[in-house]
Amino acid sequence: MQKSCKEIDKMLVDYADGQLSASESSEVAEHLTKCEQCQRTLQALQRSLELAGVIWEDGLAETEAIRIPVPHKTRKIHWPRYAAVAASILLVVTISVVWRALVKSTEKEPTFAEIERRITESCSAARLLAAADLLDKYTDTKAIAKRQYHYVVKKYPETPAAVEAKLRIK
Ligand SMILES: [Zn+2]
Helix, strand or coil: CCCHHHHHHHHHHHHHHHCCCCHHHHHHHCCCCHHHHHHHHHHHHHHHHHHHHHHHHHHCCCHHCCCCCCCCCCCCCCCHHHHHHHCCCCHHHHHHHHHHHHHHHHHHHHHHHHHHHHHHHHHHHHHHHHHHHCCCHHHHHHHHHHHHHHHHHHCCCHHHHHHHHCCCCC
């Protein structure tokens, strides 16, 4: 059975982040070839994730974040420089929170694998949160941002980003 826009919509964050199974992914891709509205939603999501990802890889250097080129394709959404800077500042704050949490938890001596898992989760969650914050600044994409906050809370409940996301939803 064909999925509705509403159902596809719920899968788009995972789709943009490459988290769907092969069959789910092709189902979404199939829908996208026929639906302009979902295409636009996906574009906004991809742009925000890309931006958040680039900031992350650049070692959180604000100066680097400012130089991120924004393609002209997304005419309706303009990403101002301060949004990129704000996102990178947020990530710095998130990292320090994660670090403190990890240092504190050494009493329990977590295994290396456990620490690695927590770091990976915190990174993914922080990246999604930063992307959602970018989307939240524009009327067109506010609804997507809200969904993304809910997603972070649900998928990465133990992360500092989830705590932040919860505050944004309120
Ligand atoms: Zn659709």
